[in-house]
Amino acid sequence: MNRIDLPTVGRRGAGPLSGTRRRVTVLGSTGSVGQSTLDLITRQREAFELVALTAGTRVHALVEQARLLRPAVAVIADERLYRDLKEGLAGTGVEPAAGPAAVAEAGMRAADWTMSAIVGSAGLEPTLAAIRRGGLVAFANKETLVCGGHLVLEEVRRHGAILLPVDSEHNAIFQVLDSERPEGIAKIILTASGGPFRTLSLAEMERKTPAEAVAHPNWDMGAKISVDSATMMNKGLELIEAHYLFGLPGERIEVLVHPQSVVHSMVAYLDGSVLAQLGTPDMRTPIAHTLAWPGRMKAPVETLDLARIGQLTFEAPDPLRFPALRLARAALTAGSRAALVLNAANEVAVAAFLAGRIGFLSIARVVEETLGAEPQEAPADLDAVLEADRSARRRAEGLLDRLAA
Numbered sequence: 246m247n248r249i250d251l252p253t254v255g256r257r258g259a260g261p262l263s264g265t266r267r268r269v270t271v272l273g274s275t276g277s278v279g280q281s282t283l284d285l286i287t288r289q290r291e292a293f294e295l296v297a298l299t300a301g302t303r304v305h306a307l308v309e310q311a312r313l314l315r316p317a318v319a320v321i322a323d324e325r326l327y328r329d330l331k332e333g334l335a336g337t338g339v340e341p342a343a344g345p346a347a348v349a350e351a352g353m354r355a356a357d358w359t360m361s362a363i364v365g366s367a368g369l370e371p372t373l374a375a376i377r378r379g380g381l382v383a384f385a386n387k388e389t390l391v392c393g394g395h396l397v398l399e400e401v402r403r404h405g406a407i408l409l410p411v412d413s414e415h416n417a418i419f420q421v422l423d424s425e426r427p428e429g430i431a432k433i434i435l436t437a438s439g440g441p442f443r444t445l446s447l448a449e450m451e452r453k454t455p456a457e458a459v460a461h462p463n464w465d466m467g468a469k470i471s472v473d474s475a476t477m478m479n480k481g482l483e484l485i486e487a488h489y490l491f492g493l494p495g496e497r498i499e500v501l502v503h504p505q506s507v508v509h510s511m512v513a514y515l516d517g518s519v520l521a522q523l524g525t526p527d528m529r530t531p532i533a534h535t536l537a538w539p540g541r542m543k544a545p546v547e548t549l550d551l552a553r554i555g556q557l558t559f560e561a562p563d564p565l566r567f568p569a570l571r572l573a574r575a576a577l578t579a580g581s582r583a584a585l586v587l588n589a590a591n592e593v594a595v596a597a598f599l600a601g602r603i604g605f606l607s608i609a610r611v612v613e614e615t616l617g618a619e620p621q622e623a624p625a626d627l628d629a630v631l632e633a634d635r636s637a638r639r640r641a642e643g644l645l646d647r648l649a650a
Contacts, residue, residue, distance in 0.1 A: 267536075270296045272352055272371050273362035274310055275303040277467045278385045278411065281528045282360050283310060285536055285544060292542075297351035299371070301363070302326065308333030315339060318354070320347045322367070349374040358536065360411070361386045364469055365592050366634055369393055373627070376406040383535040385411035387486040391588045393630045394489040395581055395623070409535040410490055414483055416531035417509035417522035418491065433493060434511040434519075435483055436503040437562065438526075440475040442605075443504065447566055453605045455598060472595045476608050477562060481573025482591075485584050488577055495577045500570060502560045507549065525549050568609045572616065581623045582633055583616060589637035590615035597645050607648045614648075615641045 269286065273279045279300075286293045295316035300307040304326040311319040311334055318340040321330045327343035334341050342351070345367075352359060352374035359375040360383045361368055368386035373393075375382050377400055384390075390397055401408060410416050414435045423429060441460055442450050458475040459468050473479035480500050487498050506526040513519045524530045525547045533544035564571055569591075576583040594611035597603045603611070619637050624630045 266292060266294050268294045268296050268355065268357045269536075270298075270316075270351060270354060270356040270359045270375070271362065272297075272299050272348065272360060272368065272375070273301070273364065273386075274298040274360075275300040275306040276362055276364060277470075278362040278528060278532065279360065282362070282532050282536065283314065285529055285533055285542070286314070288545065289542065296354050296356040299348045299351050299363070301367070304329045305333070311339045312337055318342055318351060320344075320351045322348050345370065353378050357381060358383060360532075361389065362411075364388070364467060366392050366588060369630070370627070373397065373400055376400045376408075377404050379404045379406050381407050381409055381535075381538070383409045383411050383532070384415075384490075385532075387412060387482045388588050388592075390486045390489045391482050392585045392634060393581075393624075393627070394485070394584070396627060396630060398489060408490065409538055410486075411528075411531050411535055412483060412486070413524075413526075413528065413531050414510040415487060415490055416534055418487070418512055420522045420534065421512050421520040422491065423512075423514075427492075429514050429516070430493070431513045431515050432497040432499055433487060433491060434499045434501055434513060435480060435487060436501050436506070436508050436510050436559075437477060437480040438474065438506045439502040439504055439560075439562070440477065442475050442566075443502065445566075447606065450566065451604055451606050455601065458598070458605060468599055469592070469595055472598060472608070473591070475605070476569045477567040478569035478573070478591050478595075478608070478612070480562075481569045481576075482588065484570070484573050485577050485587075495574055500562055502562050503557065505554060505557055507551075507554060507557055523549060523551075568613070572609065572612055576616065582619070585624070585630065585633050586616055586619045586637040587612060589634045590641040593638050593641035593645070602645055603648055610648050611641050611644050614644055 271279050271282050295314045297318045298310055298316045299320040301322045304321050307319055320342045324343045331341040349371045352371040358381045361372040362385040366388050369389045369392055372389045410419050418433050459471040484498050507523050508521045511519050511521040527546040529544045530546050533542050576587040590612040594608040598608055618640055624633045
């Protein structure tokens with residue numbers, strides 16, 4: 246067996262010394278992960294210094310966060326909201342800024358630890374900016390690796406950055422993976438809740454509404470990620486993310502449905518050992534792990550009580566009712582352009598479903614038809630990645646009317 250290269254994730258014992266005040270930037274501070282990050286920071290305020298907070302359009306939430314935590318700068322990506330931001334921050338000493346370039350500039354500011362939590366491909370450029378500055382980048386934006394994995398890994402190596410995975414599954418693997426002896430790893434096993442429609446027929450799923458798709462049984466997440474969980478595209482994107490983060494081929498990355506969301510993922514070793522990380526379904530646990538890494542910090546989460554839970558169950562995912570996994574594996578095999586197209590088409594389709602333009606099952610149809618129609622040559626640089634993303638989105642948009650509910 247060839248040795249597995251693990252260049253992107255932190256190794257035990259690395260990182261800044263404990264006991265120092267950590268300078269923090271949160272890209273995407275008003276989303277679910279960003280809010281959970283700031284909740285942890287406010288509970289141990291003396292341990293952290295806020296450098297920058299950024300948001301997409303939720304300007305009033307950003308103002309509230311900035312007035313409470315007083316970062317050096319607060320950035321709203323939508324330039325039309327700059328006046329609201331500036332007026333909201335008047336007298337605070339917090340510098341207001343607006344626009345995508347300002348979000349990227351926030352990622353380049355001198356922080357020890359940066360949370361990358363901007364949902365979707367919009368997070369690619371600011372995440373790359375944080376990577377190029379070096380330091381610790383806590384990684385909750387799986388789409389960045391899906392869209393530009395080879396580019397991201399090259400920048401990580403070039404600038405000596407360390408990626409700390411925040412998705413509960415990848416963080417679980419990080420915690421139990423023997424990165425010093427990777428030749429002993431047989432495979433990794435990503436667990437999936439199965440979402441709210443796990444037991445439904447295709448006919449029942451076809452009639453489901455956006456409100457029902459967003460109502461995840463275990464996790465409190467944003468609308469887009471919740472829909473991705475319902476289609477299991479979230480797990481498909483995580484499969485591709487795991488390939489880049491841990492250097493394993495797709496055939497050594499397994500997906501297993503685990504409705505209780507207690508076992509967050511597992512690593513199987515050549516000697517037959519299977520190591521798992523367990524916890525309550527609360528994103529503050531993996532965030533706290535990365536925020537304090539390489540140490541640990543207290544998180545306000547419910548203590549896991551296995552006796553009360555009583556039973557943990559597992560099952561194989563159904564490929565007929567959840568084709569997203571098949572599409573993700575096909576995209577991973579086809580190469581980086583296909584993975585990018587998969588993500589772009591999915592973002593377009595999920596937005597259309599949430600807007601009531603297409604039915605639930607049409608999400609996967611849009612993705613599959615877009616994958617089949619787009620060229621597959623690998624983009625060579627960031628400009629090529631962004632152009633390929635735009636092309637795939639145009640193609641997916643063109644399919645929406647024909648596949649309308």
